[in-house]
Amino acid sequence: MIETLALSGQATPTADLLARAAVARGMSVAVLAGPRPDLRGSAAYYGGPRFADTVAASLDVALLEPADDWLSTLPERWTRRxxxxxxxxxxxxxxxxxxxxxxxxxxxxxxxxxxxxxxxxxxxxxxxxxxxEIRTFVAEYRLFVLDGVVHTGSRYATFGRLDPLPLTEDVRSGELLSFAAELLGDPDADLPGAVVVDIGLAGTADTAEECWTVVEANMAWFSNIYGADPSRCLDTILAAAGPRTALPIADRRFVRPTHTRLASG
CATH class of the missing domain: 3.30.1490 (Dna Ligase; domain 1)
Known part of the structure; x- marks a missing residue:
């Protein structure tokens, strides 16, 4: 059972929202200054990857992340570039x-x-x-994915500028979620069970044509939540950076390599 949300020392609006969501469900919150072996096996982590590499072994958390080359190996029908x-x-x-x-x-x-x-x-x-290749994105969205399904998400930018909006208020959300469901159902889109996927509506400079494309995939435990539901984002983060003993077999190959080295040494 995950009892504590362990945060890096960097204060951010997302960390604050996640801390509030954790407390609301009866969890405790610990802001880390360094390794915390007293939390071993009972905590999940949210924060930056460099700090994670210094504390992951003491917490015994499995930090899931997509492969570095995931975007480049994704078929072009999804990336359009x-x-x-x-x-x-x-x-x-x-x-x-x-x-x-x-x-x-x-x-x-x-x-x-x-x-x-x-x-x-x-x-x-x-x-x-x-x-x-360079693309102009009319709008960009962040989706928190849990067990292959969009768990929550939000728009985060329009025409490259920060512009958060909950999916429930965005007129394009239906098309977006249909595209995301097709992507997540594709065996070629090989991702951890808990991850963040950014999707954009791309336009071109010389035509009015627009198309949905994958922007990138990221670690859920190091992603801003923008206008998404903090509690549902927390669900994804607990699965993406929770106790190693609870890690599904299918996700073992997505554990951050540095963490594996620290934990074994």
Missing amino acids: EITATTMAEARRLRTPAFVKPPSDKSFEAAVYADGTRLPRAVPGETPVLVS
């Missing part, structure tokens, strides 16, 4: 504009770069990156 998984060193050789982002963490800003020379020099060359 060419996406390549590569390294920062290779991306620095780009001589045309591209959208470049880290696969999961926030080691540098995900953005459109005029060419590879504009990428941050401080990021090591071996750092994994995703390089994709």
Whole structure:
């Protein structure tokens, strides 16, 4: 039984909302300054991946995350654009504009770069990156997925600007959820049982055509909830970063590798 929501020390609106949801269901909340072996086996984690790597072993939580190359291996019928998984060193050789982002963490800003020379020099060359064609998104949505089904979600941006709105108030939610159900039912969309998937309505500069596309997938335990239901987001997070002893066999291959190394060493 998960008794405690363990938070990293970074205060965020999402962490506050999740803490309130946890207390409402009778859980305790612990803000961590470091490893907490006293919480081992009875806590779930929410916070950044770097701090997670320092405390995961003491908590004995299994941190689920999609594969770094998940987006690049997803069939183009879902992404509607060419996406390549590569390294920062290779991306620095780009001589045309591209959208470049880290696969999961926030080691540098995900953005459109005029060419590879504009990428941050401080990021090591071996750092994994995703390089994709540039798309304009009319609207972008974050979906918290639990056991292959959308559990809750919200719009988070329109035309690249932050613009949260609950799904219940968005006129496109029906089309969005239909697209998401088809995606999550596709065996090629190989994801953990608890995860966040971002989906966008993409437009083109020269036509009025719009299409649904997958933006990315992320760790639920390191995702802003925007306008989604905090309690239902918490359900997904408890499954995505809960006690390792409760981890379903099917999700073992999605456990964060660094955590596996720390836990065994």
